[in-house]
Amino acid sequence: MRQILVVDDQIPLISDLVQGCEVICAEASEISNAFLLEHRATALIVRSTTKVTYELLRDTNVCFVGSATAGMDHVESDLLCDRNIRVVGAPGCNANAVAEYVMIWLDALNIEKTRTLGIIGFGNVGQRLARYAIARGHRVYVNDPPLADIGYQFPEQVQHVSLEQLLTESTVVSLHTPMIREGAYKTQHLINRDNITLLQQRTLLINSARGGIVDESTMLESINEGKLSCVLDVFEGEPMLRRETIDAVAHCTPHIAGYSQTAKYQGALMVLKAFRAHTGIAFDIPEVSEIATSTATSADDASIVTNHPFRDAWMSNPTPQTFENCRRLTPLRNEHMQPPTWEELDGHHT
Numbered sequence: 001m002r003q004i005l006v007v008d009d010q011i012p013l014i015s016d017l018v019q020g021c022e023v024i025c026a027e028a029s030e031i032s033n034a035f036l037l038e039h040r041a042t043a044l045i046v047r048s049t050t051k052v053t054y055e056l057l058r059d060t061n062v063c064f065v066g067s068a069t070a071g072m073d074h075v076e077s078d079l080l081c082d083r084n085i086r087v088v089g090a091p092g093c094n095a096n097a098v099a100e101y102v103m104i105w106l107d108a109l110n111i112e113k114t115r116t117l118g119i120i121g122f123g124n125v126g127q128r129l130a131r132y133a134i135a136r137g138h139r140v141y142v143n144d145p146p147l148a149d150i151g152y153q154f155p156e157q158v159q160h161v162s163l164e165q166l167l168t169e170s171t172v173v174s175l176h177t178p179m180i181r182e183g184a185y186k187t188q189h190l191i192n193r194d195n196i197t198l199l200q201q202r203t204l205l206i207n208s209a210r211g212g213i214v215d216e217s218t219m220l221e222s223i224n225e226g227k228l229s230c231v232l233d234v235f236e237g238e239p240m241l242r243r244e245t246i247d248a249v250a251h252c253t254p255h256i257a258g259y260s261q262t263a264k265y266q267g268a269l270m271v272l273k274a275f276r277a278h279t280g281i282a283f284d285i286p287e288v289s290e291i292a293t294s295t296a297t298s299a300d301d302a303s304i305v306t307n308h309p310f311r312d313a314w315m316s317n318p319t320p321q322t323f324e325n326c327r328r329l330t331p332l333r334n335e336h337m338q339p340p341t342w343e344e345l346d347g348h349h350t
Contacts, residue, residue: 001061003279006036007045010328011068013268013291014045020281028324036060043279045271048074049239049324057085064278066271070094070124070258073179073210088274093267094258095124098208100337101257101305102174103132105206105231108306109251111172113137118170120163120190121177121209122147122154129174130158131339141166144177146185155342163190167198172206179210189215196222204229208257211235216245223248233257239320246318253308254326261332265291301333 003021007014008028015023024039028049033056036044043064046052052065052075065087067075072089079087105111117133119126122144130140140158143166147154154160167173177187191205191214199205205228207214216236222228231251235241238255246252265288272285308314310326 001042003042003281004040005043005045005275006031006039006041008047008050008068010047011045011268012264014272017272017283017285018275018281019283021279032056033058033060036062043275045275049327050074052076052079052087054079064088064275066275068093068264068267068271070267071178071210086274086278088271090267090270092124093270094260094263095128096335096338097260097263097333098125098176098257099128099132099339100260100335101208101233102129102206103136103337104302104305105251106133106136106172108302109204109231111204115171116141116169118143118166118173119158120144120166120173120175122158122160123176123178125209126176128339129176130155131342131345132337134158134345135340138172141170155345157342157345164195164198167191167195168200171200171202172204173199174206175209175213177209177213179212188212191215191219193218196228199228201227202229203227204231206231208233211238216242220244220248239323241318241320241323243318246315251306252311252315253305254310254314254323254330256305256308256327256330259327259330259332260335262288262335264332296334298334298336301336304331304333 005018005021006024006026009025015025028047031050037060040061042061044062045066045068048069048071054076063085065085067089069089070091070093075087079085113136117138118141119130120143122142130142133140134157141161142158143161143163148160180187193215196218211234223230230249232249233253234255235245269285269288276283310329314322314326
């Protein structure tokens with residue numbers, strides 16, 4: 001069967017690199033069941049803006065789905081274990097970009113290095129952020145029950161604590177868990193009315209993971225009471241945003257924490273390697289280091305985060321369309337930081 005690949009047109013490199021099959025680029029809003037049927041698609045590569053469900057793939061020939069993203073909560077859970085459809089993501093592709101995003105805000109807001117930083121979720125992003133934060137001088141608490149329950153040995157430079165202790169003793173809290181809606185490790189509304197009261201006055205909450213991890217109504221109450229300040233890159237119900245959230249949170253960005261050139265390229269290349277292995281089609285895939293990036297300065301790139309170029313247009317009319325337009329038009333920043341290794345941090349202890 002001839003391979004026909006439908007790809008989100010915001011994912012770089014795909015159409016330039018893939019050979020030996022037909023490639024159809026489309027806007028995320030165009031990718032529907034009817035579109036896949038019309039073009040006889042056999043493979044699909046998307047971003048998190050496309051909800052990948054059995055309904056989307058119904059009666060199609062699609063047997064490969066790639067998501068050029070680290071998170072996979074936009075993919076219907078049963079598809080992830082369907083033996084007839086190969087589903088792959090790009091875990092860790094934007095880990096450094098997101099960790100750097102948090103560090104940009106810590107510097108921009110002049111957060112004191114003496115403040116304790118609590119990291120919820122110790123995966124690819126959380127570990128990188130911990131290394132950055134320790135090097136900056138912070139004491140770091142982490143909370144990750146799934147890792148703790150399998151006997152994971154946390155680095156001695158961090159202290160794994162309960163969620164309650166982390167919220168009580170940290171004055172900066174950064175979220176880096178996946179969205180899990182049920183089960184023993186549920187993260188939906190992980191920060192909620194029952195535990196947000198544990199936070200100290202003037203705690204800074206940074207969410208660059210998924211909006212629904214925080215109960216937004218409860219968060220707004222704490223902000224309006226003057227107890228909490230926030231940096232939000234993600235929102236509950238996204239892309240439908242609440243006007244009161246935009247009005248209350250001084251520092252909002254439209255889900256662009258992972259928007260760096262390196263992250264985008266890594267996500268695309270990881271999915272392409274899986275697609276090549278799945279189909280057996282031979283084509284060359286470069287390494288990220290071989291792809292030229294722009295020469296913007298670290299100050300220029302930080303300003304994309306702290307002074308988003310389309311912020312005013314988005315804030316004045318926060319609709320799903322303006323939200324997606326802001327994401328789509330956001331310049332891809334360069335990454336200017338690399339965290340020290342744990343070995344290089346030897347001697348830094350909590």
